[in-house]
Amino acid sequence: MEWDTVRPLRLRCLVRNYEWGRFGEESLVGRLFARNSGEELNSGMPYAELWMGTHESGPSFVEFGVLQEPVTLKKWVEENPTVLGEKVVERWGKDIPFLFKVLSVRKALSIQAHPDKELAKLLHEARPELYKDANHKPEMAIALSDFKALCGFVSVKELKDVLANVPEIVELVGTENACVFMNIEEQDGHEEVRAAQTALKSIFTSLVTASKEAVSKVVKKLGDRLIMEQKVRTLTEKEELVLLLEKQYPADVGVISVFFFNYVHLRPGEALYIGANEPHAYVFGECIECMATSDNVVRAGLTPKYRDVGTLCSMLTYKQGCPEILPGEPLSPFITRYRPTFDEFEVERYLLPSGEFLVLSEIPGPCIVIVLSGEGWLQMGSLNEDVSVGNIFFVPAKVEVMFRAGVATQLEFYRAGINRRFFK
Known part of the structure; x- marks a missing residue:
């Protein structure tokens, strides 16, 4: 040797x-x-x-x-x-x-997910110019500074609160979709979880596939409302994030879709693991990142790059609840x-x-x-x-x-x- x-x-x-x-x-x-x-x-x-x-x-x-x-x-x-x-x-x-x-x-980086091995292989074979390899991309981020990210879908309860208090989302996804989700039982049984995932997939797909004109109108309406309400009340962290992202990505559907995701704050030394087919977006800060050797990214918002919305909506797990933060x-x-x-x-x-x-x-x-x-x-x-x-x-x-x-x-x-x- x-x-x-x-x-x-x-x-x-x-x-x-x-x-x-x-x-x-x-x-x-x-x-x-x-x-x-x-x-x-x-x-x-x-x-x-x-x-x-x-x-x-x-x-x-x-x-x-x-x-x-x-x-x-x-x-x-x-x-x-x-x-x-x-x-x-x-x-x-x-x-x-x-x-x-x-x-x-x-x-903020794009709202994205990474395919599992089976899907990565199919995407690479079909569109190698977009999906450069046939590997999956599970990843881990370790915060080097205060680090903020969106990761995974919020719980059933939190999303019901969103639908009740953010009328602009209902305007985009439709009253029928919103009502179906509002009637979901908040239980841990297999059937209830599957029903929630099915309803979430429907409502999220309706959101991110809405027309550019409708999205632009609703995002502006939401931003204007929050700016007015900021004068008389303290905005929530999510609402403040909406105003920040609207400046970074005007008229982007990702701005309003943040209400669907957990807003995670990592302190230096804390880690976040992200598995295949889980939605996420890094918002601010510096981190060490490690992943399987791959550069496959399926995007749906907060980006000027190509958005493969259909693939993303079909591949997500639609699990709900806060991700685990590990020290x-x-x-x-x-x-x-x-x-x-x-x-x-x-x-x-x-x-x-x-x-x-x-x-x-x-x-x-x-x-x-x-x-x-x-x-x-x-x-x-x-x-x-x-x-x-x-x-x-x-x-x-x-x-x-x-x-x-x-x-x-x-x-x-x-x-x-x-x-x-x-x-x-």
Whole structure:
């Protein structure tokens, strides 16, 4: 086995400049990208996502030094599959099954969902120009700042309150649809849950398929009403969000559809897991994100991009109720683990006080590590490399490394790898 396949390798990673990203130095993504790439930031450019992995839409590159040209991580892994470990190759082939990201959100992302494997395959075969791969995309977001998101449908009770108090929605979906839902029994029995899901699907589909003219009229009417009522009462968080989104996406059906979704606030260190076919939209903040290696997105609102509304309405689970917010599992004073139910990935956060060191024990699969703050050293045998903000490393399977924080700095980094449950 060559030396390069048994030691950590530095990665040069790509940034995505989606228009919803934060600008220049205000963006954590931008600052990390500048340190990782050596490029200067453009203060007028949005820096939305930093991608770390093998997906062709945003490939990472392995750096071997000035005497050798960088190669994509995907190509290098394909040529050196031992770095993945036998079980990973057997399950996912010669590829890393997860995609690791940092996001800086200034403006709300689209209301979207990600298909399961079966649907992803069908969509990729039918429209490969829109759906770039045949994989599913379960994902997890870990808040780095106060982070706001829409995720999953509200409960039956809350949606009944919406239909009773937001006449603009009834105007769009129709009185008959609204009455059917208002008559749903609020019970946990199988038949009641199925009836609620069927009624919710009907009413939500009516909402997001309404004509542009009707949506534009109703969104303006809703905004005007809330502005007037703001003078005499305190608006709810959802109502304030409506006014914010109306400025970001005027006359968009996503503005009024926020009443259908849970409005989630994450504090730094809290995580949100999002399974296949669940609606969501990130609203504001910065986060670490990890997902199965895919870029499949089905959109329905809050976006200038293509909206595949029919597919989205047919694929959603229509589960109702608040999503679970997880604090992570503390493994030691220095380590917090975020382990979702998906085989493809888990994430660990490391926070080393000044002068402390920590051994990242070997695991049977590959890892990607990103340094978010501080400086220190990475050590492995005779290898001793400086590490600092924006450094990103690929660590092969069965490789043990040690990180040490600097004398006067705290070292914070995250590691993404295969979910260890997969190896048991």
